[in-house]
Amino acid sequence: MPKVGMEPLRKRELIDAAIRTIGQRGSLDVTVAEIAHEAGVSAALAHHYFGGKEQLILATMQHLLKELGNDLRSALQSATTPAARVAAVIAVNFSASQFAPETVAAWLAFYVHAQKSEETRRLLRIYARRTHSNLAFGLGQLTDRATAIQIAEGAGAMIDGLYIRHALRNGAPEASSAIALVEDYVTTKLAAAGATQ
Amino acid sequence: MPKVGMEPLRKRELIDAAIRTIGQRGSLDVTVAEIAHEAGVSAALAHHYFGGKEQLILATMQHLLKELGNDLRSALQSATTPAARVAAVIAVNFSASQFAPETVAAWLAFYVHAQKSEETRRLLRIYARRTHSNLAFGLGQLTDRATAIQIAEGAGAMIDGLYIRHALRNGAPEASSAIALVEDYVTTKLAAAGATQ
DNA sequence: CTTGATTGATTGATCAATCAATAAAAATTT
DNA sequence: AAATTTTTATTGATTGATCAATCAATCAAG
Numbered sequence: 299m300p301k302v303g304m305e306p307l308r309k310r311e312l313i314d315a316a317i318r319t320i321g322q323r324g325s326l327d328v329t330v331a332e333i334a335h336e337a338g339v340s341a342a343l344a345h346h347y348f349g350g351k352e353q354l355i356l357a358t359m360q361h362l363l364k365e366l367g368n369d370l371r372s373a374l375q376s377a378t379t380p381a382a383r384v385a386a387v388i389a390v391n392f393s394a395s396q397f398a399p400e401t402v403a404a405w406l407a408f409y410v411h412a413q414k415s416e417e418t419r420r421l422l423r424i425y426a427r428r429t430h431s432n433l434a435f436g437l438g439q440l441t442d443r444a445t446a447i448q449i450a451e452g453a454g455a456m457i458d459g460l461y462i463r464h465a466l467r468n469g470a471p472e473a474s475s476a477i478a479l480v481e482d483y484v485t486t487k488l489a490a491a492g493a494t495q
Numbered sequence: 496m497p498k499v500g501m502e503p504l505r506k507r508e509l510i511d512a513a514i515r516t517i518g519q520r521g522s523l524d525v526t527v528a529e530i531a532h533e534a535g536v537s538a539a540l541a542h543h544y545f546g547g548k549e550q551l552i553l554a555t556m557q558h559l560l561k562e563l564g565n566d567l568r569s570a571l572q573s574a575t576t577p578a579a580r581v582a583a584v585i586a587v588n589f590s591a592s593q594f595a596p597e598t599v600a601a602w603l604a605f606y607v608h609a610q611k612s613e614e615t616r617r618l619l620r621i622y623a624r625r626t627h628s629n630l631a632f633g634l635g636q637l638t639d640r641a642t643a644i645q646i647a648e649g650a651g652a653m654i655d656g657l658y659i660r661h662a663l664r665n666g667a668p669e670a671s672s673a674i675a676l677v678e679d680y681v682t683t684k685l686a687a688a689g690a691t692q
Numbered sequence: 693c694t695t696g697a698t699t700g701a702t703t704g705a706t707c708a709a710t711c712a713a714t715a716a717a718a719a720t721t722t
Numbered sequence: 723a724a725a726t727t728t729t730t731a732t733t734g735a736t737t738g739a740t741c742a743a744t745c746a747a748t749c750a751a752g
Contacts, residue, residue, distance in 0.1 A: 302717060304731060324610025329707060340733050345709060403610055410607045412663055413521025413600055422663060452676050455656030462655045466609055466619060479649050483680060490683045499751065501697060526741060537699050542743060 309347055309357070311337045316358040321400025324465070326355060326407045352415070359408055359421050362401070366425065369393060370432070383436035387429065388480050391457050392473040397464065406465045430454055437484070445491045449484055456480050506544050506554070508534045513555040518597020521662070523552060523604045549612070556605055556618050559598070563622065566590060567629070580633035584626065585677050588654050589670040594661065603662045627651055634681070642688045646681055653677050 315337035319328045330351050331341040348354040373386040373393075390396065412418040430450050437446035460476045512534035516525045527548050528538040545551040570583040570590075587593065609615040627647050634643035657673045 302730060308731085325607055327611075330709090331707075341708085342710085342733055343731080346732080351708065406610075407607055409659060409663070410522055410603055413603075414524075419663060426660070426663075448676070448679070452653060452680055455660060455676070456649060456653045457656065458659045459652030459654065459656030462606060462659065463623070463652060466606070466616060466623075479645070479652070482645070483649055483684075486684055486687050487680075490687060499696060505697085527743090528741075538742085539699055539744085540697080543698080548742065 305347060308337075308339065308343065312339070312344055312347065312354065313358050313361050316354060317362065317404060318400065320358070320407055321398075321404045324403040324407065326411050330354070355411070356415075356417055356421075358404075359418065362404065362408075363421060363425055366390070366396060367428070369396065370428075374432070380436045380439035384433060384440075384484060385481065387432045387436065388453065388457070388484070389477055391429070392460075392477050394473070397473050397476075399464070399467070402461055402465045405461065426454070429457070437488075440488055441491045445487070449487045452487070453480055453484055456483060502544060505534075505536065505540065509536070509541055509544065509551065510555050510558050513551060514559065514601060515597065517555070517604055518595075518601045521600040521604065523608050527551070552608070553612075553614055553618070555601075556615060559601065559605075560618060560622055563587070563593060564625070566593065567625075571629070577633045577636035581630060581637075581681060582678065584629045584633065585650065585654070585681070586674055588626070589657075589674050591670075594670045594673075596661070596664070599658055599662045602658065623651070626654070634685075637685055638688045642684070646684045649684070650677055650681055653680060 312333060316328075316333045319333050319336050320326060329341075330344050333354070334341040334344045337344075344354060348357060370387065370390050373390045374383060377383045377386040395401065408418060409422065412422050433450035433453055434446050437449050440446070441449075457480060460479070464476070509530060513525075513530045516530050516533050517523060526538075527541050530551070531538040531541045534541075541551060545554060566587050567584065570587045571580060574580045574583040592598065605615060606619065609619050630647035630650055631643050634646050637643070638646075654677060657676070661673070
């Protein structure tokens with residue numbers, strides 16, 4: 299059975315297993331053995347391919363970030379007007395794949411991990427900057443620059459906050475009402491800025 | 496030195512030490528020994544008084560919640576108008592004691608812990624409900640009920656999101672600009688609702 | 693002489709990481 | 723093409739560190 303060229307396959311399987319395991323537990327307090335078992339291999343193999351737990355975690359985060367980036371890119375491609383671009387950025391964050399409970403729980407765990415890990419902080423900063431600049435760019439074509447930046451900041455914070463609330467499944471807002479809340483904020487602000495400009 | 500009636504004193508010292516230790520580390524991955532050492536006692540004493548690590552953590556959360564409640568109550572007392580009440584709720588969340596980096600980091604860690612602990616989830620739900628109802632009540636005197644609830648939801652989410660961003664000290668918003676952003680959201684929404692009502 | 697306060701030492705469990713060993717492909721040599 | 727050597731894949735077992743939790747013992751009031 300052992301063949302050559304297993305490395306990329308096994309790495310991918312381990313990363314997928316890590317997302318599932320971390321998402322279900324809602325915490326990075328998962329053992330390498332648990333992740334490996336979920337992937338159907340031994341813990342030793344996980345160490346063999348990733349070098350250590352920390353690197354497996356980082357690779358997992360990078361994978362989630364790349365997925366988010368892909369979703370964003372394809373959503374932006376089909377958006378032609380500035381308003382559509384803004385709507386696309388908001389919608390992607392609440393799309394089925396991104397807003398799945400396990401994914402949201404994993405993100406929350408990564409936010410806490412960022413307190414300890416410089417590299418994790420760096421990756422999260424990339425995500426925050428990307429969301430902000432995408433929002434600010436679209437909004438900049440609809441209102442003045444200062445207002446655009448302000449709305450982008452408010453909308454970004456609101457999105458993050460809705461994620462937290464979703465992770466706690468409290469008065470957990472559905473994706474559709476979450477989108478509506480953020481969209482309403484943006485349109486209300488745009489209308490007010492336009493009126494007084 | 497060993498005298499009678501140490502229990503409440505030691506418990507309080509251990510809780511304070513837990514807040515400092517968890518806040519500095521930005522994670523609940525702190526040992527009972529570390530907390531106890533920070534409090535100047537042995538780890539065995541912490542177990543003696545709290546029964547276990549989990550109970551010490553829960554007592555620490557409850558203490559933070561009570562502090563937030565106290566801050567909120569005193570802020571609401573000096574607010575006479577509905578608008579002042581809304582402003583007070585917002586301001587309390589970004590007051591020096593609540594928005595201190597260690598406090599924010601501790602809250603974030605508790606959010607993740609809530610994934611595992613039913614009791615933690617219950618405590619966080621109490622906080623979320625209290626913030627929401629306080630906001631919704633004040634807003635309800637300024638606009639119609641449905642709009643008040645919507646604004647309270649948006650503002651609550653925005654506050655949570657600003658906390659996360661503050662914990663990552665990214666484009667970390669200062670307390671004053673965070674307050675301004677949320678206040679702006681509320682006033683803009685109120686103006687828009689009033690105009691079309 | 694009992695009761696509360698306090699601790700050092702110990703136990704037992706959990707895990708990340710390493711290692712030595714096996715097995716099967718691929719590459720190289722006869 | 724057969725025999726060998728090398729490389730890659732894979733794991734069970736072990737190690738070493740870390741910690742929560744417990745215990746037995748001490749100390750000092752009341």
